[in-house]
Amino acid sequence: MRQKAFQEYYPxxxxxxxxxxxxxxxxxxxxxxxxxxETVCTFYPKPYHIAIxxxxxxGLVASLIDCHCTGTAAAAAYRAEGREMDTEPPLRFVTxxxxxDFLRPTPLGVPLDVRARVKEIKGRRVVVGATLSAQGxxxxxxxxxxxxxxxxxxxxxxxx
Amino acid sequence: MRQKAFQEYYPxxxxxxxxxxxxxxxxxxxxxxxxxxETVCTFYPKPYHIAIxxxxxxGLVASLIDCHCTGTAAAAAYRAEGREMDTEPPLRFVTxxxxxDFLRPTPLGVPLDVRARVKEIKGRRVVVGATLSAQGxxxxxxxxxxxxxxxxxxxxxxxx
Numbered sequence: 237m238r239q240k241a242f243q244e245y246y247p248x249x250x251x252x253x254x255x256x257x258x259x260x261x262x263x264x265x266x267x268x269x270x271x272x273x274e275t276v277c278t279f280y281p282k283p284y285h286i287a288i289x290x291x292x293x294x295g296l297v298a299s300l301i302d303c304h305c306t307g308t309a310a311a312a313a314y315r316a317e318g319r320e321m322d323t324e325p326p327l328r329f330v331t332x333x334x335x336x337d338f339l340r341p342t343p344l345g346v347p348l349d350v351r352a353r354v355k356e357i358k359g360r361r362v363v364v365g366a367t368l369s370a371q372g373x374x375x376x377x378x379x380x381x382x383x384x385x386x387x388x389x390x391x392x393x394x395x396x
Numbered sequence: 397m398r399q400k401a402f403q404e405y406y407p408x409x410x411x412x413x414x415x416x417x418x419x420x421x422x423x424x425x426x427x428x429x430x431x432x433x434e435t436v437c438t439f440y441p442k443p444y445h446i447a448i449x450x451x452x453x454x455g456l457v458a459s460l461i462d463c464h465c466t467g468t469a470a471a472a473a474y475r476a477e478g479r480e481m482d483t484e485p486p487l488r489f490v491t492x493x494x495x496x497d498f499l500r501p502t503p504l505g506v507p508l509d510v511r512a513r514v515k516e517i518k519g520r521r522v523v524v525g526a527t528l529s530a531q532g533x534x535x536x537x538x539x540x541x542x543x544x545x546x547x548x549x550x551x552x553x554x555x556x
C-alpha cells in the first residue's frame with residue numbers, strides 16, 4: 237500500500253497553502269514522506285521556475301525547503317506523541333524562521349530531492365535541517381524553525 | 397518622468413527569473429526602485445498566494461525578499477561605481493544565502509512593501525537587509541548575502 241504523504245492528512249480547511257496544500261490548484265502541491273529517520277520530498281520544477289537559463293529560481297528552492305520542513309515538523313510532533321497524523325487534536329506548524337545557503341546553482345530540468353531531519357523538538361518549537369539535491373549533488377542546505385500554530389490562527393472548519 | 401525599475405535595466409537574456417524577470421509571463425515580475433538610501437518594492441499577492449486562510453504563504457515572503465535584495469545588490473554595485481544600470485559591463489547578482497524571520501502572519505489582500513538597505517559591499521559580495529510590511533506593520537525581516545554572478549554562468553546573448 238502506498239504511503240500517505242504528510243500533506244494528505246491535513247484537513248481540508250488547512251490544505252490551501254500555495255506550497256503544500258493539496259487543494260491549491262495554482263500551488264506547488266509538494267508531498268513529503270518518511271524515509272526512516274529522514275523525510276523526503278521529490279519535486280519536478282516547471283520550465284518557468286527559472287532563474288537564469290538552465291538553473292532553478294532560488295525562491296522555489298527556499299519554498300520547497302520551507303514547506304517540506306514545516307510538514308516534517310508536524311509529522312515529527314505526531315511521531316513523538318506516538319500518534320497517527322489524522323488523530324485529534326491536530327498539530328500544524330508555521331515557519332518562525334527560514335535560512336537557506338545556496339551552495340551551487342540548482343539545475344533546471346531534473347527532479348529535486350529535499351531531505352530533512354529533525355534537529356530538536358522543544359515544546360511548541362521544532363528545528364529542522366534540510367538539503368536540496370539534484371542528481372545526487374547537494375545544491376542548497378537549509379534550516380527551518382517551525383512553531384506550532386497558535387490556536388487563534390487555526391481557522392474553524394466552518395469559516396473556509 | 398517615471399523612475400525605471402532595476403529589473404527593467406536587465407538585458408533580455410537575464411530577464412527570465414520567476415521572481416523578477418519581466419519576460420517570465422508566469423512569474424512575479426517584481427519591480428524595485430531607489431527611495432533615497434533604501435530600495436522599495438510593492439507587491440500585490442494573488443488570492444492563491446495563501447498559507448492558511450487570511451494569510452500570505454511564507455515562500456512568497458521569502459521570494460520577494462530574495463529577488464528584491466539581489467536587485468538591490470546590483471543597483472548598489474552600479475551606484476558604488478557611479479554608473480547607470482544599463483552601462484557595460486553588466487553587474488548581476490545571485491543569492492549566496494537567504495535568511496527570513498517571520499515576525500507575525502502576513503495578511504492576504506493588501507499590498508506588501510519590501511524595503512531594503514545595503515549593509516556591506518565587499519568585493520563581489522553585497523549584504524542586504526530587508527523588511528516586509530503590510531499596512532505599515534513589519535511582518536518579516538530578512539537578510540540576503542548576494543554574490544556577483546560568476547562569468548561562466550552568465551548566458552551569452554545568443555544562447556537564449
